[in-house]
Amino acid sequence: MRNRNNVLSRRNCGLARKRWKLEPKHPLLTTLKWLSEDFKLSVLAGDLILLQTNWYVTHAGLLRIAKRNHCSGMRVQFIRELSDTAARRFAFEATVFKSKTCKGFVGYGDADPSNVSALVHGAEMRVAETRAVNRALRKAYGIGICSVEEIGSFAESAPSSRELKKLPPQPANGNNGNYGGPKVRDRLCQLIRQHQLDPNLVKAYAVDYCGCKTLREASRAQVEGFVVHLADWAEKDRNALLCQLNSYLGGKEGIA
Numbered sequence: 001m002r003n004r005n006n007v008l009s010r011r012n013c014g015l016a017r018k019r020w021k022l023e024p025k026h027p028l029l030t031t032l033k034w035l036s037e038d039f040k041l042s043v044l045a046g047d048l049i050l051l052q053t054n055w056y057v058t059h060a061g062l063l064r065i066a067k068r069n070h071c072s073g074m075r076v077q078f079i080r081e082l083s084d085t086a087a088r089r090f091a092f093e094a095t096v097f098k099s100k101t102c103k104g105f106v107g108y109g110d111a112d113p114s115n116v117s118a119l120v121h122g123a124e125m126r127v128a129e130t131r132a133v134n135r136a137l138r139k140a141y142g143i144g145i146c147s148v149e150e151i152g153s154f155a156e157s158a159p160s161s162r163e164l165k166k167l168p169p170q171p172a173n174g175n176n177g178n179y180g181g182p183k184v185r186d187r188l189c190q191l192i193r194q195h196q197l198d199p200n201l202v203k204a205y206a207v208d209y210c211g212c213k214t215l216r217e218a219s220r221a222q223v224e225g226f227v228v229h230l231a232d233w234a235e236k237d238r239n240a241l242l243c244q245l246n247s248y249l250g251g252k253e254g255i256a
Contacts, residue, residue, distance in 0.1 A: 009036040012043045019043070019198050020050050031055055039065055039143060046249040049148055051239050056148035058246070059130055062137040069141060072097040076129055079108075088113055090125045094132035096140040107135025115152040117240035148243060184220065188227050195234040201245040202230070 013029050013036075016022055022029055028050065032043075035055060041047040047061025066074075075095045082091035089112035095104040109131025111124040120127055127149065134147040192199050203215060209226045210218035218226075233241045 005037045005040065008040060008042065009033045012036045012041075012048075015043045016050065021196060028053065028055070035145070039141070040068065041065075044249070046246055049242065049246055051148065051151075051242060055145050056151070057134075057138070057143060057145055059134055059147060059149050062134055062141075062143070062147060065141050065143070066096070066137055069098065071140075072099050072102060074133065074136065075104075076132060082110065088122075088124045090128040092129045092132035094129075094136040096133075096136040098140055105136050105140035107132050107137070107139055109133070109135060109150070117152065117237055117243070119237070119240045119244065151239070184223050184227060188223075188230070191227065191231055191234060195238060195241075197234070197242075198245060201248045204248040205245055206230075 009032075012032055016029065016032055017024065017026075020028075032048070032055065035041050035048065035057075039057075039061075041057065041061050041064075045060070045064070046058055047064060049056050049058060074097065077093045079091040079093055083089055089110070091108065091110040094107050094109065096107075097104050109128045111128035111131060113121055113124065116124055116127050130149045131147075134149055137143070138147065188202070189199075191197070192202055206218070206223070206226050207213070207215050209229065210222040212218045212222075215223070230241075
C-alpha cells in the first residue's frame with residue numbers, strides 16, 4: 001500500500017511540475033505529497049486543482065474519497081428560511097453518514113449571484129447544494145483544504161491582459177490549417193504562458209468553442225474569436241476559466 005501511495009505521489013508531483021511550472025523543491029509539492037499519501041487524491045483524475053498558490057479539492061475528488069471509505073450515505077435538505085428564490089439566493093444543509101451507526105457530519109452551503117462565478121449564473125441552487133455536500137464530506141473525512149466549488153470569484157484579478165486585447169492585423173486569405181495563422185497562434189501561446197494555462201486543455205476547449213472536430217478545421221475568424229474570448233475571461237475571472245479547462249481533463253486526448 002505504501003508503495004502504491006509513493007507511486008501516486010510521484011506521479012502527482014511530476015504532473016503538477018509540468019502543468020503549473022513548479023520548481024522541484026517548491027513548498028506546494030510538499031503539500032501535494034501529503035495530500036496524495038493521506039487522501040489518495042489524483043491530479044490526473046481532476047481531484048485537485050491549483051489556484052493562486054493554493055490547492056483545492058474538487059467535488060469529484062471528495063466523492064471518490066467517500067466511495068473509497070465506503071460512505072454509508074448522505075442527506076441534503078433545502079433551508080427555506082435562509083433562501084430567497086426571487087433573488088436566486090439558496091441555502092442547503094448536507095449530512096454525511098460514514099457508517100450505519102454514524103450520527104452524521106453536517107455542512108452548510110449557500111450561493112447567490114454575488115458569490116458565484118459568472119460562468120454559473122442561473123445555477124445558484126445547484127452550486128449551493130454542491131457546497132453543502134462538499135463541506136460535509138470535508139468534515140467527515142478530515143480534509144482541511146477548501147473545495148474549489150466553495151469559492152466564488154476571487155477579488156484579485158489575474159495579471160492584466162489589457163495590452164493583448166487587440167489582435168494584430170491578419171492577412172485577408174482564409175485559414176491556412178495553422179490554427180488561424182502564425183500571428184494568431186503566437187498570441188494564443190502568449191496567453192497560455194502569461195496565465196499559466198495547460199496547452200492541451202486550452203486546445204480541447206478551443207475545439208468545443210469553435211464547434212469543430214479538430215482545431216485545424218476552424219476558420220481564422222473562429223480562432224480569433226476564441227483567442228479574444230480566452231484573453232477576456234483570463235483577465236476577468238481566471239479561476240472560473242481554470243475550472244472550465246479542468247473539465248476537459250482526461251476526456252480530450254488526441255485532438256489535432
